[in-house]
Structure formats: C-alpha cells, structure tokens
Amino acid sequence: MSPTEEILRDAESARWELGPRFQDEVAARVSEEASHLASRHMHRKGDGSRLRWQRGLDRILTSRITGIPAMASIFAIVLWLTIEGSNVPSAMLAELLVDTLHPWLKAHALALGMWPWLAGLLIDGMYLSGAWVVSVMLPPMAIFFPLFTLLEDFGYLPRVAFNLDRLFQKAGAHGKQALTMTMGLGCNAAGVVATRIIDSPRERLIAILTNNFSLCNGRWPTQILMATVFLGAVAPPALAGVVAAGSVFCVAVLGFLFAFGSSWLLSRTVLKGESSTFSLELPPYRPPNLLRTMHTSLVDRTMIVLWRAVVFAVPAGAVIWLVANVSVGGHSLAWWAIGALDPLAWVMGLTGVILFAYVIAIPANEIVVPTILMLTVLVSGSPVADAPGAGVMFEADNSTLHAMLVSAGWTTLTAVCLMLFSLLHNPCSTTLYTIQKETGNWRWTTLSATLPLALGFLVCSSVAFVWRYLAG
Amino acid sequence: MPYRVGESNAVDVLQVQAGDALKHLHESEYSQTSATTASVAGALCISLQRAGEIVGELARAGLADSHGPAIQLTGAGREEARHLLRAHRLYETYLANETGVATEDWHRRADLVEHTLSRQEVDALSNRLGRPQYDPHGDPIPTRDGSLPPRRGRPLLEMPEGSSAEVVHLEDEPASVYRQAADAGILAGARMRILRRGADFLRVAVEDRQCQLPLAVAAAIQVEPCEAPPAVKPLSSLSRGEFGRIASLSATLIGGERRRMLDLGLVPGTRIERDFDSMFGSPTAYRVRGAVIALRREQAERIFLEA
Structure with missing residues (x-):
C-alpha cells in the first residue's frame, strides 16, 4: 500500500471518531474565533446613549399600545402621499402622452401616407397601450417605492415584520410577508421580487403565491371608478364619498384576508414538504442614505418593473387593436369572443366584455378599464358623441361613463362583481413572468394564476347567485 | 426538485x-x-x-x-x-x-x-449534502467504499437508575414508537438521566423536563454512558433584561433549523440577553454578540441555558 493510500485510509477511519455533533463543534469554534478577532481589531465608537435611545424607540414601536397606532399611521401616510402625490404627475403624463402626442402621431403618420391599418396597429394599438401603462404606473411607483425604501433603510420595516410575525405564523407564513404584501400594494411584480428577503423556502413560496391578493396600484383605479360611479351613486348623496371609499377599503382588506387564508391552506397542503426555518435580525436604526434609497427604489424597483410592463403592454396593444379590427364572417374577432364568454360571465355576475378585457389586457391591470370601454363601444354602439374608433382605448368622465355602461346592461351587481374579480383574478403577465423567474418552476407559476382565478370564479358566482336570489 | x-x-x-x-x-x-x-x-x-x-x-x-x-x-x-x-x-x-x-x-x-x-x-x-457522516437519527452513513465504524451503544434498558446516557440510536420503526420518543425530545444526541425503572415504564430526565417512557419506547433506544448532563433552563424562561449563557441546543433542533441557530452564533458559552417582546408576545428580541435577533417562542423553548 502506498503512503498516500495509507493516509487516505487513516483519514477515512478517523472521520468516524469526529462523532455526529461534529458540525456543532465547528460552528462553535468559528463563532469563538470570529468574536476573538472582533474584540482585538474592532473599535467601538460612541457611548451608551445611542444604545439607550435605540432601545427606547424599539419599546415604543413594538409595544401593543403605541406600536399599532404608529404602524397604522405610517402606513396611512405612505398610501396617502402615494395616491394624492401621483394624481398631478399622472394627469400631466396622460395629457402629454395620450391626449397630445397620440393624436399628433396619428395625424402625422396619416399625413405622411402611412396605410391607415398600419397606423392603427402601431399608434392606436401599440403606442397607446404603452403610453397608458407609463402614465398610470410610473408616478405612484416613483413615490411609493422611495418611501418604502426609506423606511427599510431606517430600520423600521424589520420591526413591522417582528410585530406581525405571530399573525403570519398562525397562517404558516413569515412575518416578513407583511412587507412583501405591502410592497404588493405598489406592484405585485415588485412584491414578488421583494420576497427574496424571506430566507426560508416554504415561507418564501407562500409569500410569492399569495402576493397577488394585495390590491396593486394598477387595480386601485378600477376599484375607485366602480365604487364612485356605481356604489356611491346608490347611496344618499351626502354619504356617496364615504360609501365609495369604504367599499374600496373593504376590498383591500378582503384581499389581505384571502392572503392569510390561502397562506394557511398552502402551508398545510402543497407546500407541506418545503423546508421551513425562521430567523429575523433587527438591525440598529440609522439615518437613511438618501442617494442609495433613490437608486434602489428608482433603478432597481421602479424602472425594472415599468420596463417589464411596457415590454408586455406594447404587443398586447397590437392584439387589442387587431381583435377589434379584424373581421370574420361580418363581425370582429372581439365580437365573437365576447359572445362566447357571455354565458360564463353571466354566472359570475359580469359581462362577456369584462371577461374578454381581462384576457387581452393580461399584461397590465392599468389598461383593463380603457379596454372595457373600447370593447363596450365596439359591441353595443356608442352613446358617447366623441368616442374614438375601434381598437382605441379611452376614458370618459363619470356621468358619461355611467350612462354608457348602463345602456350596455351593467347593474350595481356588475360593478360589485367587477370589483371582486379585479381583486381575485390571475396576476398580470409581468407578475407571472417575475414569479416564473423567481421560482424557476412552472408548477408554482401555474398555481399562482389558477388559485386566484378559481377563488374569483367562486366568490363572484356566489355573490351573483345570492344577489339575484334576493332581488327575486 | x-x-x-x-x-x-x-x-x-x-x-x-x-x-x-x-x-x-x-x-x-x-x-x-x-x-x-x-x-x-x-x-x-x-x-x-x-x-x-x-x-x-x-x-x-x-x-x-x-x-x-x-x-x-x-x-x-x-x-x-x-x-x-x-x-x-x-x-x-x-x-x-x-x-x-x-x-x-x-x-x-x-x-x-x-x-x-x-x-x-x-x-x-x-x-x-456536504458528505455527511451521520444521518439525522445519529446512525453512521456507509462511505462510498462501504466502510462503517464499529457499532456503538447499548440498550437504554440496561442502564442502571441514577446513571446518565446519551442517545446514539433510535429505531425508526414502528413509526408510533419513534414519534413518542421524538415528542419527548429523545433523539440522537439527547442526554438524559435515568431516574426510575417501574414495572412498565422508565422515568428519565431529558433537558429541562422529566418524562415517563413506556418500556416499548425505551427498548427502541440505544445509548452510550456519559457524564451527568448539567442542569439547564430554556431560553424562553428568561425575563426581560435578564441574561444567561447558552448550554446546548435541543436534540429536536435538527437539519436546517439547527444549522440556522448555529449560524446565528447561538453556540454553547454565548451570552444572550432577553431584550423586548413583540406586540403579540412572540417572537422575542434577544441581544447576542452585539446584534438583536428575533426568535419565535417555539425556538426559544428549544435553546437551553446554564441553570
């Protein structure tokens, strides 16, 4: 036997003498050595006063009496700043990209001799859909994400996860899911990316699969519109505003309840076998670094999400224009599809137009309402004097809108079911793509689409059934 | 997967x-x-x-x-x-x-x-898996060329009253017996003191508590004699502001969970202080090696301090 073989054999048999708890020993020695090095080479600056105010702040932010109001008000301020702050820039962008640049482009393209169908496809379809997504999506995200990142950098967000962990644990999830769900209020795709902070595989998958139940910023406009135009209208005028705001709030809360419920379900069924560990570090509070905050929130979050959305929205714009303009057997493709979807939609308290709009507007929830309006005009004729041509998405003021939708057969039930379906349907294609990238697994991506769809069908049909039964 | x-x-x-x-x-x-x-x-x-x-x-x-x-x-x-x-x-x-x-x-x-x-x-x-030598039950895994160390352990039932033993092997069949032992915190690596042998049970002290094992369960356990385990109390028993030194991690912390605790520096001898609770009572923030780490109650019950 050569010396090498002998050494290998000895090493092999010596391995057994290390014992089963060998890993523990190694970890203990590594920790010991690390703290030894740290105590020799690290200098501590400052005195105990910093530690004292940090501890004091922790007591305030994590106690039940002061912590909950603090959390609720910080959350409310962030949402209020986002919604109020994005109104003006959104209107300005829409004015520039949709109201000014779109007719200008169309007129010049036609003047230059472009075929009308090509101008329709490129400008009414692709350009308009991209412009719409940018003007609705960019301002809220550019406000929401920096605010969120500031809180993260300051060290507050880990405390929120710490505070709420018990609730999430009961649903089989991780406290950090509170953060990814909040992030989902801005954008589900960003919420899914944010689940990277959850380092336990099972809880991370739960957070990914349920993020869609956070009502994202692309769906708020649909909710607010339906609540104001239909629900506010049935309430006494003095209460209209309260009823409208209250019903949107209820839908958002319902979303959180569904997130908890499905987390609980997933952790006990399909995800039972995934590995689960918990750890959460509470870093010291520190003044946020503004430059870094702007960079992470604007470049890493806002722009990436926006870019993905535009990439998906532009081809969808072409599809939307085509289904409205390509005719087979005397009717547009959209007309056929809507007719086919009508029976299913009736069961769910919706209309074929709404379901079809959700199919072709899958790239972004932002363009669902404009698509619904365009399709309504397409199939039921236009009571609106200045409605643009087939395949051109548009918005209208509230009273015109109400008249138009009612003449297309909409009722309060339709509005309620649309609000519910807007909460409970498959994620937009940007989010689906992100889920596929983050999990690397088609099974999870499919589940993330089918779970909310199934729930949406169930909830909408039940509501429609009960509603019609009560209404006689 | x-x-x-x-x-x-x-x-x-x-x-x-x-x-x-x-x-x-x-x-x-x-x-x-x-x-x-x-x-x-x-x-x-x-x-x-x-x-x-x-x-x-x-x-x-x-x-x-x-x-x-x-x-x-x-x-x-x-x-x-x-x-x-x-x-x-x-x-x-x-x-x-x-x-x-x-x-x-x-x-x-x-x-x-x-x-x-x-x-x-x-x-x-x-x-x-990083070429592990022992499986989670504490049994040696044969190497690639098929070598195994000599068998360790003797039946727990042969140990006299008052002696101390470390679990080296636990029969994983039948599953009901295995589960009873595991629920009592008796897994490979657990140290216990044998208190009393009854007609149809064995009373032992494991970690911070005592339990009574049916003989069928005790018969499935192989042990090695060891020195008497020190008295311990769970980390969760600390009150706010109190501190202690880690004595051991429960034998029921295995696999990824155990590794996570070790990676956080929760190794024997480490000073750990209970800092503050979250608003629903769990998790709790502990101060360890200059960092603040949150642990759930179920975790803190399985980390033991020197009593």
Missing part, C-alpha cells in the same frame, strides 16, 4: 423485499446476532415460505450463503446491503436538511427511494 419521489412510483415488490432481506442480514451481522429464515420472515412481516424463497433467490444471486439455519452475507451481498443503507440514510439526511417533510415520514419515504437510486446518484446526493 430532484430526488423527490412520489408514492405512485412503481417499485418492483420483489426487488424491495430482497433489498429489505439484505438489510436485515446486514443488521444482524452488524449487531453480531445470527439471521435465520424465521428472523427474515419476522423482519419483513411475510410468511416463512416466502422468506425461504427470498433467501433462495439471494443465494442464487450470490448475495447470501446459508450454513445450516444461519444465513450470512457474501462479500457482494454486504456491498449491496451497504449501498442500500447509504442511499437510505443519505436520503433521510436530505429530507431533514433540505425539506420540511415531517420527521416521522422520513423513514417511509427513504424506504421507497433507496431502491431507485443508482450509485452515481447516491454519490451526487452525498456531495450535495
């Missing part, structure tokens, strides 16, 4: 029974008892006739030899048995470290998978 095998995978019943018989012969050889057709029938829960057929098949395949009533493994048989054992124990380690499959399901799943893994796949699994 690789290596995951569903219940529906068709595994040849004959092949499985032959494999189980081989493992039984190996276990007998390893524990220096003799195997017979009757013991094979007993271990596999099959008829004597069927056991005889299987032994005959093993002998024809050159894997076993019978001398009178005693059946022995041949060199090739020993090699095959250790491959199965290696596959089984590595797969259990995989389930413990990288999945959330419940402890009592490991054995059953590994039994299904061990027959389907080739030698290359087993080696790849070993590399992926």
Whole structure:
C-alpha cells in the first residue's frame, strides 16, 4: 500500500471518531474565533446613549399600545402621499402622452401616407397601450417605492415584520410577508421580487403565491371608478364619498384576508414538504442614505418593473387593436369572443366584455378599464358623441361613463362583481413572468394564476347567485 | 426538485423485499446476532415460505450463503446491503436538511427511494449534502467504499437508575414508537438521566423536563454512558433584561433549523440577553454578540441555558 493510500485510509477511519455533533463543534469554534478577532481589531465608537435611545424607540414601536397606532399611521401616510402625490404627475403624463402626442402621431403618420391599418396597429394599438401603462404606473411607483425604501433603510420595516410575525405564523407564513404584501400594494411584480428577503423556502413560496391578493396600484383605479360611479351613486348623496371609499377599503382588506387564508391552506397542503426555518435580525436604526434609497427604489424597483410592463403592454396593444379590427364572417374577432364568454360571465355576475378585457389586457391591470370601454363601444354602439374608433382605448368622465355602461346592461351587481374579480383574478403577465423567474418552476407559476382565478370564479358566482336570489 | 419521489412510483415488490432481506442480514451481522429464515420472515412481516424463497433467490444471486439455519452475507451481498443503507440514510439526511417533510415520514419515504437510486446518484446526493457522516437519527452513513465504524451503544434498558446516557440510536420503526420518543425530545444526541425503572415504564430526565417512557419506547433506544448532563433552563424562561449563557441546543433542533441557530452564533458559552417582546408576545428580541435577533417562542423553548 502506498503512503498516500495509507493516509487516505487513516483519514477515512478517523472521520468516524469526529462523532455526529461534529458540525456543532465547528460552528462553535468559528463563532469563538470570529468574536476573538472582533474584540482585538474592532473599535467601538460612541457611548451608551445611542444604545439607550435605540432601545427606547424599539419599546415604543413594538409595544401593543403605541406600536399599532404608529404602524397604522405610517402606513396611512405612505398610501396617502402615494395616491394624492401621483394624481398631478399622472394627469400631466396622460395629457402629454395620450391626449397630445397620440393624436399628433396619428395625424402625422396619416399625413405622411402611412396605410391607415398600419397606423392603427402601431399608434392606436401599440403606442397607446404603452403610453397608458407609463402614465398610470410610473408616478405612484416613483413615490411609493422611495418611501418604502426609506423606511427599510431606517430600520423600521424589520420591526413591522417582528410585530406581525405571530399573525403570519398562525397562517404558516413569515412575518416578513407583511412587507412583501405591502410592497404588493405598489406592484405585485415588485412584491414578488421583494420576497427574496424571506430566507426560508416554504415561507418564501407562500409569500410569492399569495402576493397577488394585495390590491396593486394598477387595480386601485378600477376599484375607485366602480365604487364612485356605481356604489356611491346608490347611496344618499351626502354619504356617496364615504360609501365609495369604504367599499374600496373593504376590498383591500378582503384581499389581505384571502392572503392569510390561502397562506394557511398552502402551508398545510402543497407546500407541506418545503423546508421551513425562521430567523429575523433587527438591525440598529440609522439615518437613511438618501442617494442609495433613490437608486434602489428608482433603478432597481421602479424602472425594472415599468420596463417589464411596457415590454408586455406594447404587443398586447397590437392584439387589442387587431381583435377589434379584424373581421370574420361580418363581425370582429372581439365580437365573437365576447359572445362566447357571455354565458360564463353571466354566472359570475359580469359581462362577456369584462371577461374578454381581462384576457387581452393580461399584461397590465392599468389598461383593463380603457379596454372595457373600447370593447363596450365596439359591441353595443356608442352613446358617447366623441368616442374614438375601434381598437382605441379611452376614458370618459363619470356621468358619461355611467350612462354608457348602463345602456350596455351593467347593474350595481356588475360593478360589485367587477370589483371582486379585479381583486381575485390571475396576476398580470409581468407578475407571472417575475414569479416564473423567481421560482424557476412552472408548477408554482401555474398555481399562482389558477388559485386566484378559481377563488374569483367562486366568490363572484356566489355573490351573483345570492344577489339575484334576493332581488327575486 | 430532484430526488423527490412520489408514492405512485412503481417499485418492483420483489426487488424491495430482497433489498429489505439484505438489510436485515446486514443488521444482524452488524449487531453480531445470527439471521435465520424465521428472523427474515419476522423482519419483513411475510410468511416463512416466502422468506425461504427470498433467501433462495439471494443465494442464487450470490448475495447470501446459508450454513445450516444461519444465513450470512457474501462479500457482494454486504456491498449491496451497504449501498442500500447509504442511499437510505443519505436520503433521510436530505429530507431533514433540505425539506420540511415531517420527521416521522422520513423513514417511509427513504424506504421507497433507496431502491431507485443508482450509485452515481447516491454519490451526487452525498456531495450535495456536504458528505455527511451521520444521518439525522445519529446512525453512521456507509462511505462510498462501504466502510462503517464499529457499532456503538447499548440498550437504554440496561442502564442502571441514577446513571446518565446519551442517545446514539433510535429505531425508526414502528413509526408510533419513534414519534413518542421524538415528542419527548429523545433523539440522537439527547442526554438524559435515568431516574426510575417501574414495572412498565422508565422515568428519565431529558433537558429541562422529566418524562415517563413506556418500556416499548425505551427498548427502541440505544445509548452510550456519559457524564451527568448539567442542569439547564430554556431560553424562553428568561425575563426581560435578564441574561444567561447558552448550554446546548435541543436534540429536536435538527437539519436546517439547527444549522440556522448555529449560524446565528447561538453556540454553547454565548451570552444572550432577553431584550423586548413583540406586540403579540412572540417572537422575542434577544441581544447576542452585539446584534438583536428575533426568535419565535417555539425556538426559544428549544435553546437551553446554564441553570
């Protein structure tokens, strides 16, 4: 036997003498050595006063009496700043990209001799859909994400996860899911990316699969519109505003309840076998670094999400224009599809137009309402004097809108079911793509689409059934 | 996910029974008892006739030899048995470290998978897991060339009252016995003091509590004598602002969970202070090595401090 073989054999048999708890020993020695090095080479600056105010702040932010109001008000301020702050820039962008640049482009393209169908496809379809997504999506995200990142950098967000962990644990999830769900209020795709902070595989998958139940910023406009135009209208005028705001709030809360419920379900069924560990570090509070905050929130979050959305929205714009303009057997493709979807939609308290709009507007929830309006005009004729041509998405003021939708057969039930379906349907294609990238697994991506769809069908049909039964 | 095998995978019943018989012969050889057709029938829960057929098949395949009533493994048989054992124990380690499959399901799943893994796949699994030497039950995993250390441990029931012992092996069959032991915190690596031997129970002190084991459970436990374990109290018993030194991690912290605790620096001798609770009582923030770490109550109950 050569010396090498002998050494290998000895090493092999010596391995057994290390014992089963060998890993523990190694970890203990590594920790010991690390703290030894740290105590020799690290200098501590400052005195105990910093530690004292940090501890004091922790007591305030994590106690039940002061912590909950603090959390609720910080959350409310962030949402209020986002919604109020994005109104003006959104209107300005829409004015520039949709109201000014779109007719200008169309007129010049036609003047230059472009075929009308090509101008329709490129400008009414692709350009308009991209412009719409940018003007609705960019301002809220550019406000929401920096605010969120500031809180993260300051060290507050880990405390929120710490505070709420018990609730999430009961649903089989991780406290950090509170953060990814909040992030989902801005954008589900960003919420899914944010689940990277959850380092336990099972809880991370739960957070990914349920993020869609956070009502994202692309769906708020649909909710607010339906609540104001239909629900506010049935309430006494003095209460209209309260009823409208209250019903949107209820839908958002319902979303959180569904997130908890499905987390609980997933952790006990399909995800039972995934590995689960918990750890959460509470870093010291520190003044946020503004430059870094702007960079992470604007470049890493806002722009990436926006870019993905535009990439998906532009081809969808072409599809939307085509289904409205390509005719087979005397009717547009959209007309056929809507007719086919009508029976299913009736069961769910919706209309074929709404379901079809959700199919072709899958790239972004932002363009669902404009698509619904365009399709309504397409199939039921236009009571609106200045409605643009087939395949051109548009918005209208509230009273015109109400008249138009009612003449297309909409009722309060339709509005309620649309609000519910807007909460409970498959994620937009940007989010689906992100889920596929983050999990690397088609099974999870499919589940993330089918779970909310199934729930949406169930909830909408039940509501429609009960509603019609009560209404006689 | 690789290596995951569903219940529906068709595994040849004959092949499985032959494999189980081989493992039984190996276990007998390893524990220096003799195997017979009757013991094979007993271990596999099959008829004597069927056991005889299987032994005959093993002998024809050159894997076993019978001398009178005693059946022995041949060199090739020993090699095959250790491959199965290696596959089984590595797969259990995989389930413990990288999945959330419940402890009592490991054995059953590994039994299904061990027959389907080739030698290359087993080696790849070993590399992926960082070449572990022991499985989560504390049993040695045969090396690639089939070597195993000499058997350790003696039956817990042979230990006198008042002595101390460390669990080195816990039978994972039947599952109900295994679960009772595991629920009592008795897993490989746990240290206990034997308090009293009753007519049909054994009273032992494990970690910070005492428990009464039915004799059937106690009989499934193999131990090594050890020095008396120090008195401990759980981390969760600290009150706000109090501190203590970590004595040990519970034997029930295994796989990924145990590794996470160690990575956080929660190793014996570390000073840890209870800082503040979250608004619903759990998790709690602990100050350790200059950092603040939140642990859930269920975790803090399984980390022990010097009393």
